[in-house]
Amino acid sequence: MTGDSPLEAALVDALEREDATAFVHAGPARDPAIRYCRPELERDPGRHAVAFDGREWRVRSAxxxxARPAGELAEALAADGLSGTVLTPARLPHDAALYLEDAGFSLSSTDVVSRARAAKTDAERSRIEDAQAAAGAGLRRGAAALASAEVVDGRLRLEAEDLTATRLRIAVDEGIVAAGGFPDGETTVSIPGDDLVRPGEPIVLEAAPREPSGYHGALGRTFVRDGEGGSERRAHVGVTRAFRSAAAMLVADAQSVTAVEADLEAEVRAFGFEDGIRTRVAGVGLEPVERPDRGSRTIDEGAVVRLEVGVALEAGRIRLTELFAVGDGNVDRLGSVPRSLDPEGIDGEES
Structure with a gap:
């Protein structure tokens, strides 16, 4: 063994249970499973093949x-006397599978890496919190642009130009970069109608940036500049209460993704909304959406999950995204951006 990695312990169990000789994967450095197995490879832009035989890791890169790192690794495993079955992710590249079979190995699919990734270590959670802080900085900059814009002829204008969804997205991305994050193409601005931002309409800002080592955050807020309340305010209160209910549910016991999504929807329905409710619950880590990400998969201790709740209204959509870390008898919300419909309220204290 090379250390106290929870992945290595999980791999040892899987190898013994399946009577397999090694775990093997191949892919580019950007492949989340490759980065999770061997974090040091994130600095190498090449292609990699990795194997764990229950005692040590073997790596071939090019x-x-x-170049054929997967072929070289397969030949090295066979030359060292390994034989029989190797465990691989379901998405093993086809050429890597062929190299392993040519070297005399049989392949068996395993989800052991994705299952291990679902529970975050303290170091991983810290990196996710860094990414979430960058997301918060981005949304604060976007909200500041909304708050400082002037209303002219039914449109918002900033620095003598129309404020558009594109300009808002750029502002959010600039805030993320200034905070040390990378937008990673995961920033969206949703507004009713065309690209122009108008007062009185819901504007949804969402970001899932990554920090330098590749871990993502996830944050979403809806703002209404010069709003009058009404259904937008009621939907916003319902969504906020839904987060509180789901957090309490996760504290009580391990829950399935489906159960938490259903609870979020039920809380919004309690505020008089029947149609247009959308919820999503999924893990966050080296990918902006990862396990636990659907159905009966359980949200267990150690998980960091994104909870999204949206309600479609006649004037647009109210949607918020929060990130929660599930601990032993506690659930922590990651990030401290207030849930205010008024963009000026984003600099206030969280309720």
Whole structure:
């Protein structure tokens, strides 16, 4: 063993249970499973093949066209006397599978890596919190642009130009970068109608940036500039209460993704909304959406999950996204951006 990695312990159990000789995966450095197995490879832009035999890791890497790290690794495993079954992720590249079979191995699919990734270590949670802080900085900058814009002829204008969804997205991304994060193409601005931002309409800002080592955050807020309340305010209160209910539910016991999504929807329905409710619950880590991400999969201790709740209204959509870390008898909300419909309220204290 190379350390106290929870992944290595899970792999040892899987190898013994399946009577397999090694775990093998191959792919580019950007592959989340490769980065999770061998974090040091994130600094190497080439292609990699990794194997764990229950005692140590073996790695073959190459950047040159035509190189075959998976083939070299398969040959090395066979030359060292390993034989029989190897465990691989379901998404093992086809050429890697062929190299392993040519070296005399049989393949068996396993989800052991994705299951291990679902429970975050303290170091992983810290990185996710860094990404979430960058997301918060981005949304604060977007909200500041909304708050400082002037109303002219039914439109919002900023620095003598129309404020558009595109300009807001750029502002959010600039805030993320200034805070040390990377937008990673995961920033969206949703408004009713065309690209122009107007007072009185819901504007949804969402971001799922990553920090330098690749871990993501997830945050979403809806703002209404010069809003009059009404159904937007009622929907916003319902969504906020839904988060509180789901957090209490996760404290009480391990829950399935489906059960938490149903609880979120039920809380919003309690505020008089029947149609247009959308909820999503999923893990966050090296990918903006990862396990636990659907159905009966359980949200267990150690998980960091994104909870999204949206309600479609005649004037637009109210949607919020929060990130929660599930501990031993506690659930922590990651990030401290207030849930205010008024963009000026984002700099206030959280309720």
């Amino acid at each position: 950047a040159e066209p035509g």
